[in-house]
């Protein structure tokens with residue numbers, strides 16, 4: 001079911017008109033607010049300026065004005081605080097008015113419905129409750145839908161699978177890795193047969209199509225759907241994958257207007273770029289053109305589920321990982337995708353940025369999938385180079401090693417990008433050369 005069908009299936013032109021009206025109202029409101037941050041930021045902006053001409057907002061601004069500097073309403077009007085963990089710096093503090101909390105509940109109810117929920121369901125919420133937006137965000141969404149929330153929070157997987165079995169949950173909200181862990185734990189504990197989970201609202205960490213497949217197979221007759229959000233915008237419920245058309249997410253763009261821009265120039269792009277979000281209706285802490293740092297691409301076309309919200313592709317990494325080679329933006333995730341689609345090569349790969357000449361060159365190292373392909377190596381190399389040139393719009397040298405020929409990395413997250421200069425060759429060093 002669709003939670004708010006009249007809003008979620010609104011004709012695209014009508015929504016565009018609504019977005020313009022809401023943006024104009026937002027600018028008027030912010031220019032009149034007591035916040036010096038907003039008055040300064042929008043000093044040269046008028047309420048009818050188009051979105052693309054407005055200034056960007058970055059995370060640095062939130063940190064510089066810690067804790068409350070970006071609030072557009074007096075603190076007395078807010079009813080809740082959340083914070084994102086600061087691994088390298090102070091946490092980012094976000095605040096909500098009562099109406100913001102209503103909105104937060106609405107977009108999470110929409111999200112849970114995208115995965116297949118109905119008001120009759122029991123929904124198990126295993127995101128952390130607390131300053132983190134995940135637990136309370138989904139919890140309010142479940143209640144708003146009229147379903148029954150089980151506020152399990154994180155941890156204690158043995159107890160969680162008992163609850164899943166005993167309480168009859170049909171839906172679960174948690175990270176994809178925890179969802180997979182619970183499926184294994186359910187088997188260990190001998191309760192898998194009694195669990196009736198049918199869908200998952202899974203997010204808060206990047207995850208691949210192959211993990212989706214593993215999760216869906218582990219639970220059986222299960223839709224594993226991706227939810228996206230960030231506390232600076234509201235928390236979970238900014239965008240959600242529908243079960244009818246996995247592979248892209250609907251951005252709830254009557255509230256969060258998306259743009260995809262070239263991270264270098266800030267200009268709109270049809271290709272891979274950085275997701276930028278504007279909160280059209282939030283009161284306490286709106287953001288204008290917030291640079292999320294997340295890499296995606298707009299997906300045009302209609303969705304079989306009937307929702308008319310803008311779709312974006314599943315995320316392919318962070319802008320921080322982007323390489324600039326001869327003026328072309330290259331996302332390592334795009335190289336990985338091209339390699340994994342090629343039947344002739346195995347999953348291991350390495351990207352070498354060769355800086356021995358004035359202009360850097362890109363080299364992609366892969367491995368043949370099997371010994372039978374040894375005689376076809378030149379062929380595989382050439383096809384790989386053609387595909388990569390098409391995808392990246394950049395000439396790339398492909399080097400295809402024997403099966404198992406690339407160095408393996410034992411610890412932590414595999415390093416994929418290596419530098420080569422006159423002095424050092426990082427990949428060669430890893431191979432022990």
Ligand SMILES: [Zn+2]
Nearest residue numbers: 242245303305
């Ligand atoms: Zn859809």
